[in-house]
Amino acid sequence: xxxxxxxxxxxxxxxxxxxxxxxxxSYDPTRELxxxxxxxxxxxxxxxxxxxxxxxxxxxxxxxxxxxxxDGLSADVVTLALAYDIDxxxxxxxxxxxxxxxxxxxxxxxxxxxxxxxVRKGNPKGIKDWGDLIKPGVKVITPNPKTSGGARWNYLxxxxxxxxxxxxxxxxxxxxxxxxxxxxxxxxxxxxxxxTTFVQRGIGDVLLAWENEAxxxxxxxxxxxxxxxxxxxxxxxxxxxxxxxxxxxKHGTRKAAEAYLNFLYGxxxxxxxAKHYYRPRKPELAAAADVARFPKLPLFTLESVFGxxxxxxxxxxxxxxxxxxxxxxxx
Amino acid sequence: xxxxTLPSRTLISLLAAASFAPLAHAQTATSDKQRVExxxxxxxxxxxKLEIQTEEAATKAKEAPVVTASDKGFSLxxxxxxxxxxxxALAQIDHRAFLDDDGAFRDGFVTRRLRPTIQGSAxxxxxxxxxxxxxxxxxxxxxxxxxxxxxxxxxxxxxxRASLRIGKQKGPIGLERLQSGGSIELIERGFPTELVPNxxxxxxxxxxxANSTINYTxxxxxxxxxxxxxxxxxxxxxxxxxxxxFEPFKNDFGALKGLGFGIAGSTGAKDGNGNNLIARYRxxxxxxxxxxxxxxxxxxxxxxxxxxxxxxxxxxxxxxxxAVSEQxxxxxxxxxxxxxxxxxxxxxxxxxGEDASFKGxxxxxxxxxxxDGWGAVELVARIGxxxxxxxxxxxxxxxxxxxxxxxxxxQAKKAESYGVGVNWLLTQNAKLSTDFNFTQFDGGAxxxxxxxxxxxxxxxxIQY
Numbered sequence: 001x002x003x004x005x006x007x008x009x010x011x012x013x014x015x016x017x018x019x020x021x022x023x024x025x026s027y028d029p030t031r032e033l034x035x036x037x038x039x040x041x042x043x044x045x046x047x048x049x050x051x052x053x054x055x056x057x058x059x060x061x062x063x064x065x066x067x068x069x070x071d072g073l074s075a076d077v078v079t080l081a082l083a084y085d086i087d088x089x090x091x092x093x094x095x096x097x098x099x100x101x102x103x104x105x106x107x108x109x110x111x112x113x114x115x116x117x118x119v120r121k122g123n124p125k126g127i128k129d130w131g132d133l134i135k136p137g138v139k140v141i142t143p144n145p146k147t148s149g150g151a152r153w154n155y156l157x158x159x160x161x162x163x164x165x166x167x168x169x170x171x172x173x174x175x176x177x178x179x180x181x182x183x184x185x186x187x188x189x190x191x192x193x194x195x196t197t198f199v200q201r202g203i204g205d206v207l208l209a210w211e212n213e214a215x216x217x218x219x220x221x222x223x224x225x226x227x228x229x230x231x232x233x234x235x236x237x238x239x240x241x242x243x244x245x246x247x248x249x250k251h252g253t254r255k256a257a258e259a260y261l262n263f264l265y266g267x268x269x270x271x272x273x274a275k276h277y278y279r280p281r282k283p284e285l286a287a288a289a290d291v292a293r294f295p296k297l298p299l300f301t302l303e304s305v306f307g308x309x310x311x312x313x314x315x316x317x318x319x320x321x322x323x324x325x326x327x328x329x330x331x
Numbered sequence: 332x333x334x335x336t337l338p339s340r341t342l343i344s345l346l347a348a349a350s351f352a353p354l355a356h357a358q359t360a361t362s363d364k365q366r367v368e369x370x371x372x373x374x375x376x377x378x379x380k381l382e383i384q385t386e387e388a389a390t391k392a393k394e395a396p397v398v399t400a401s402d403k404g405f406s407l408x409x410x411x412x413x414x415x416x417x418x419x420a421l422a423q424i425d426h427r428a429f430l431d432d433d434g435a436f437r438d439g440f441v442t443r444r445l446r447p448t449i450q451g452s453a454x455x456x457x458x459x460x461x462x463x464x465x466x467x468x469x470x471x472x473x474x475x476x477x478x479x480x481x482x483x484x485x486x487x488x489x490x491x492r493a494s495l496r497i498g499k500q501k502g503p504i505g506l507e508r509l510q511s512g513g514s515i516e517l518i519e520r521g522f523p524t525e526l527v528p529n530x531x532x533x534x535x536x537x538x539x540x541a542n543s544t545i546n547y548t549x550x551x552x553x554x555x556x557x558x559x560x561x562x563x564x565x566x567x568x569x570x571x572x573x574x575x576x577f578e579p580f581k582n583d584f585g586a587l588k589g590l591g592f593g594i595a596g597s598t599g600a601k602d603g604n605g606n607n608l609i610a611r612y613r614x615x616x617x618x619x620x621x622x623x624x625x626x627x628x629x630x631x632x633x634x635x636x637x638x639x640x641x642x643x644x645x646x647x648x649x650x651x652x653x654a655v656s657e658q659x660x661x662x663x664x665x666x667x668x669x670x671x672x673x674x675x676x677x678x679x680x681x682x683x684g685e686d687a688s689f690k691g692x693x694x695x696x697x698x699x700x701x702x703d704g705w706g707a708v709e710l711v712a713r714i715g716x717x718x719x720x721x722x723x724x725x726x727x728x729x730x731x732x733x734x735x736x737x738x739x740x741x742q743a744k745k746a747e748s749y750g751v752g753v754n755w756l757l758t759q760n761a762k763l764s765t766d767f768n769f770t771q772f773d774g775g776a777x778x779x780x781x782x783x784x785x786x787x788x789x790x791x792x793i794q795y
Contacts, residue, residue: 186376189383189387201379204372
C-alpha cells in the first residue's frame with residue numbers, strides 16, 4: 001500500500017512538472033514577433049508561477065486560421081489580423097462571447113500597424129501617394145481582398161484616402177479603387193504571396209504592405225533594394241487578440257491565457273511589438289530607437305470611415321459586393 | 332536659303348543628319364530598353380500567374396473529394412479520407428444437381444446471394460455497413476422468399492485495441508463463417524458452420540494487440556440457433572460470445588507467416604421453441620438431414636466451443652475447425668443436455684502460383700480478351716463430419732409421455748462428407764466454381780441409412 005502511494009505521488013508530481021501545452025493561433029506576418037513573445041513570456045510565467053508552458057504558435061492567412069479554430073483547432077488564444085475573423089469564431093462556434101473586443105483595452109489590440117508602400121530603390125516611378133497608384137504604367141502588387149485579411153486593409157486604406165480627397169464621395173472612391181485594381185497585374189491569395197511576387201519575382205513597381213512586412217523585406221534583402229514610402233494618410237490597422245473561453249476552460253489554461261494577453265500590453269510586450277515593427281499602443285514603454293523608425297503619418301480608423309468590420313465586410317467583400325463589382329469592371 | 336547652291340544644301344543636310352544622329356540613336360536605345368523591360372515584366376507576370384494557378388490547383392486537389400472505382404467497388408471520400416461512402420456487391424448464381432437421388436432433391440438454378448453493400452465512415456470514430464439480401468431467405472436454405480437484412484451495424488472505433496460494433500453482424504465464433512461468402516473454398520461452408528451462429532443482433536467489443544498478432548471479440552447477443560440467422564429477441568434471453576485468435580508470425584517472412592489459430596465459444600440460455608432456438612442441420616448440399624421433434628423445447632443453457640486454425644503458405648491453404656454445441660432441451664418433462672459436434676479440414680492449392688489466403692486469391696494475370704491472362708485456378712478438397720448426440724434418440728416414442736427428441740428412422744445420427752472442387756478466378760471480380768460433395772449418413776431411414784447424397788454444385792460469383 002505504501003509503495004502504491006509513493007508511486008501515485010511520483011506520478012502526480014511528474015504530471016505537475018511536465019510542460020502544459022498552450023496554443024496561439026495567429027496570422028502570417030506575426031511569426032517573428034510571437035517567436036520572441038513566447039520565449040520571454042514562458043520564462044516570466046515560470047518565474048512567477050513555477051508552471052512550465054510549452055507555447056506553440058500556428059500561422060497562416062487570418063481568415064483561414066479563424067476557420068481552423070471554428071473547425072476544432074484548439075487555440076487557447078487567437079491573435080489575428082481582423083476583428084471580423086474573431087467575430088466569426090464567436091458567432092459560428094460560440095467559443096468566446098460576442099463582446100470579446102471589450103474585454104481588453106484599445107479594442108483588444110495591444111499594437112497596431114498600417115499600410116505603407118514598398119517601392120524599388122530610388123522609387124523610379126516617383127510614387128508618393130495613393131493618387132500615384134492609378135497612373136498609367138504603374139503596376140501595383142496587393143493580394144486578393146476576398147482571400148487575404150491584409151489585402152482588405154489595403155483596399156479600405158485606398159478607399160478611405162479617396163473619400164478624404166476634395167469632392168470625395170462613395171462614387172469617386174469606387175472609381176479610384178476600380179482604377180487601382182486595373183493596375184494590379186497579379187492577385188495573390190495572401191500577403192506573403194504578394195511579398196514573394198514583388199520582392200522575389202521582381203514584378204511590379206509598388207507593393208501595398210503591412211508596415212512590419214515592408215520593414216522585414218528591407219531587413220532581409222538589404223536597404224539597397226527597396227524604399228518605404230509613407231502615403232499622406234493611411235488606415236490604422238488594429239490586429240486584435242482574444243482568449244478562447246471554451247478552450248482555455250477545457251485545458252485549464254485560463255490564467256495563463258489572460259496573463260499572455262496582458263503581457264502584450266506591458267513593458268516587455270510593447271517593446272517586443274516595436275522591435276518587430278508593430279506600433280506599440282504605449283510608445284513610452286518601447287525602445288525609443290524602435291519607435292523612431294515609424295514614419296509619421298495621419299491614420300484613420302476603420303470605424304470612422306466604414307462603421308464596423310461587419311459593415312465593411314458585407315458592403316465591400318461579400319459575394320456581389322463592391323469588390324466583385326469593380327474587379328468585374330476592371331477586367 | 333534660296334541663295335544656297337545644291338551642294339551647300341546637301342552639305343547642310345548631311346551636317347544636320349550627322350549632328351542629330353546620336354540623339355536619335357539614344358532615343359531608340361531608351362525606347363528599346365523600355366520595351367525590353369516591359370516585355371520582361373509581362374513575362375514575369377505570366378510566369379507568376381501560372382505559378383499561382385499551379386499552387387491553387389494543388390491546394391484544391393488536396394481539399395477535393397476523391398472518387399475511386401476499382402476492383403474493390405466504388406467510393407467517394409473527402410481529401411482526409413475520414414468521411415467515406417463505398418458501394419460494393421456480391422452476387423452468386425448456382426446450379427445444383429443431385430446424382431442418383433431418384434428425384435428426392437430439386438435440381439436447378441438458385442440465386443444464392445444478391446447483396447449490395449453500402450459501407451463507409453463518418454469521421455474517424457464512426458463506421459457503418461449495411462447489406463440487404465435480395466436473393467431471399469431461400470438463398471440460405473431457410474425457406475421463404477422474402478428479402479432480408481444481412482448486415483446492419485455501426486462501429487465506434489475508439490482505438491485499434493478496443494472498438495464497438497453495434498447491430499446485426501456475424502457472430503464471432505466460426506472461422507469459416509467469418510470468411511467472406513465470396514472467398515470460401517468450396518461452394519458451401521463445412522459442417523462446423525452448422526453449429527455456430529450466423530448473423531446475430533447485439534454489441535461486440537473487438538480489437539487487436541501486439542502488432543496485430545492477437546485479435547479478439549467479445550459480445551452479448553440475442554442468441555441464435557446453431558448455424559442460423561436471427562433478427563429478433565425470441566425469448567428475451569442472451570448469449571455471450573467470444574473469440575481470441577493468434578497469428579504470432581504474421582509480421583515475419585518465414586514459412587509460418589500464414590499460421591493462425593484460436594479458440595471461440597459462447598454461453599447463454601434459450602427458452603422455448605422455434606427455428607431461432609432449436610437446431611436443424613444441413614449437408615454441404617444444403618439439404619436438412621437432422622431436425623428435432625416439433626415438440627422439443629429449448630430449456631436452459633446453450634454453449635459452444637470452437638478451436639480453429641488456418642495455415643497459408645505460398646499456394647497452399649489449410650483451414651480446420653472443430654465445433655461443439657451443447658444445449659439443454661426438454662420434451663414431455665424429460666430434460667437432457669444434447670452435445671453435437673462437427674469438424675472439417677479444407678485444403679486448397681492454387682495451380683497458377685498465386686498466394687492462397689483467408690481473404691481470397693488475387694489472380695496475377697486476370698483474364699482479359701486479347702491478352703495472355705487466364706486468371707487463377709485453385710483446387711480444393713474437404714473432409715468433415717457432423718455427429719448428433721446419441722441421447723437425442725433415447726426415450727419413448729408414443730403417447731403423451733413420448734420423450735424421444737429425434738426419430739432415428741427419419742433423422743440421421745451422423746453425416747460424413749468428402750468434397751472436391753475447382754475454382755477458376757477469371758479476375759478478382761469474377762469466379763466460376765464447381766464442386767462435388769459426397770455425403771454418407773448413419774441412420775436417418777426406416778431401414779438402414781439415409782441414401783448417400785452426391786451433390787454437384789456450380790457457381791458464378793461476381794463481386795466488387
